Amino acid sequence: MPGPEGISDLDKKRALADWLEWQLRQVRNRICELEVKERQEVRARERARAEQSWKIQPKRSGETALLHRGGCGLFKSELGFLTRDEAIIAMAEPDIEPCEVCRPETGLEQYS
Known part of the structure; x- marks a missing residue:
């Protein structure tokens, strides 16, 4: 039955339900964006951390172990990254060479 404004309670509840569903879609869309x-x-934080780190590609038969910048795509490592000091120590090892692509020694020579 229509109220004093001419709109029934059922129509009001349907309108309210539609509006609430619209609001819920807006909130869910915002959650997806966030x-x-x-x-x-x-x-971005992981990339920045990798760029400030180093990693070692283990020695394989007939090959030399290689030191890479953390962000070098030639060697994907599941192991942790090395700090600058650890990378300096690694470069001093006779059986570890720098990667010719990412040139990790450039970041180490500046301050050593």
Whole structure:
């Protein structure tokens, strides 16, 4: 039955439900946007950390172990990264050579 304004309680509740569903879609869309942004920020932090680190590609038969910059794509490592001091020590080892692509020694020679 229509109220004093001419709109029934049922129509009001339907309108309210539609509006609440619209609001919920807006909130869910914003959550998705924030999740994407968060993943991008995490990847950016990981890349920045990798660029300030080093990693060692283990020696294989007939090959020399190689020191890489953390962000070098020639060697993907599941192991942890080395600090600058650890990389300096690694470069002093006779059986570890720097990668010819990422040139990790350039970041080490500046301050050594």
